[in-house]
Amino acid sequence: MSSLGLGGIGGIGLHVIVAIFFAVHAVRTHQNMYWLLLLFLFPGLGSVVYFFAVYLPSLRQTRGARAAGRAIRQIVDPNRAVREARDAFDRAPTVDHRMRLGAALLDAGQPAEALTHYQTAANGPFASDPALLEGLARAQVATGQPAPAQATLETLFSHHPHAREQATPSLLYAQALAATGAPGTRAAFEQALTSASDAAPRCLFADWLAAQPDAADRERAKALYADIVHDARHWPRHAREHNREWLQRAQAALGQ
Known part of the structure; x- marks a missing residue:
C-alpha cells in the first residue's frame, strides 16, 4: 500500500x-x-x-535546427532551394520572392547573383526591411565589400535597434569593421559574442585578436580557440557539422 x-x-x-x-x-x-x-x-x-x-x-525553428536542416537539404538536393525560389520569382517577381531567391543563392554559395537581387530590392519601398538589409549585408560581406556592408548594417541598426543584439547582424558588423580596420572592431566582436549561438564569432574574433600587436590579445585568441576545441567534445552531430569550419580553423591555429 x-x-x-x-x-x-x-x-x-x-x-x-x-x-x-x-x-x-x-x-x-x-x-x-x-x-x-x-x-x-x-x-x-x-x-x-x-x-x-x-x-x-x-x-x-531554432538556428541550429534550421542550419542542420539546410545542411541535410544541401546534401540530398543541393540546388532544390535555389530552383524552387527561382521558379517562385519567375512566376511572381515580388520583393518577397526576390529576397527568398537572394537568401537561397547565398546559402548555395552564389553571393554575386544574390547581391544583385538584394540591391534591386533595396531600391524599392521596402528599403528599410530588416530581412532585406541583413541579406544585403551578408551578400556584401561575402563578395568582399566590407565598407558598403558596414553602411548597410548601420542603416539596419538605425531603423531596427534590436538587430544590433542579434547573432547574424552583430557578427556581420564585426566582420565589416575588421576588414576595413575601422575603430570599434573590438567592441563589435564583443557584442557578437554575447549574441552568439555557434562558434563563428569566437573563431573570427580570435583570428582578429591573433593579428593584433598586443601579447594579451594573442593570448586571448588562444583561449578562444581552445574553448571551441573543448566545447566541440560535447556538441551533438548537427552542431559539429554546422561548426566544422570553425573547429578546423581553431585546431589549426592551436597546431593540433
Whole structure:
C-alpha cells in the first residue's frame, strides 16, 4: 500500500514538474495565457498537448535546427532551394520572392547573383526591411565589400535597434569593421559574442585578436580557440557539422 502511494506521489510530482517547465517556456515565448490555465488545470494532458502544439515546432525553428536542416537539404538536393525560389520569382517577381531567391543563392554559395537581387530590392519601398538589409549585408560581406556592408548594417541598426543584439547582424558588423580596420572592431566582436549561438564569432574574433600587436590579445585568441576545441567534445552531430569550419580553423591555429 505504501509503495503504491509513493508511486502515485512520484507520478503526480513528475507531471507537475513537466507542466511547470512548459509554463516557463510559455511565459518566456509570450504564448497565449490560456496555455497556463491548461497546464495547471490538467498538467498531464496539458503538457502533452503543449509539447506537440507549441514546444516541438519551436525547436524546429531554432538556428541550429534550421542550419542542420539546410545542411541535410544541401546534401540530398543541393540546388532544390535555389530552383524552387527561382521558379517562385519567375512566376511572381515580388520583393518577397526576390529576397527568398537572394537568401537561397547565398546559402548555395552564389553571393554575386544574390547581391544583385538584394540591391534591386533595396531600391524599392521596402528599403528599410530588416530581412532585406541583413541579406544585403551578408551578400556584401561575402563578395568582399566590407565598407558598403558596414553602411548597410548601420542603416539596419538605425531603423531596427534590436538587430544590433542579434547573432547574424552583430557578427556581420564585426566582420565589416575588421576588414576595413575601422575603430570599434573590438567592441563589435564583443557584442557578437554575447549574441552568439555557434562558434563563428569566437573563431573570427580570435583570428582578429591573433593579428593584433598586443601579447594579451594573442593570448586571448588562444583561449578562444581552445574553448571551441573543448566545447566541440560535447556538441551533438548537427552542431559539429554546422561548426566544422570553425573547429578546423581553431585546431589549426592551436597546431593540433
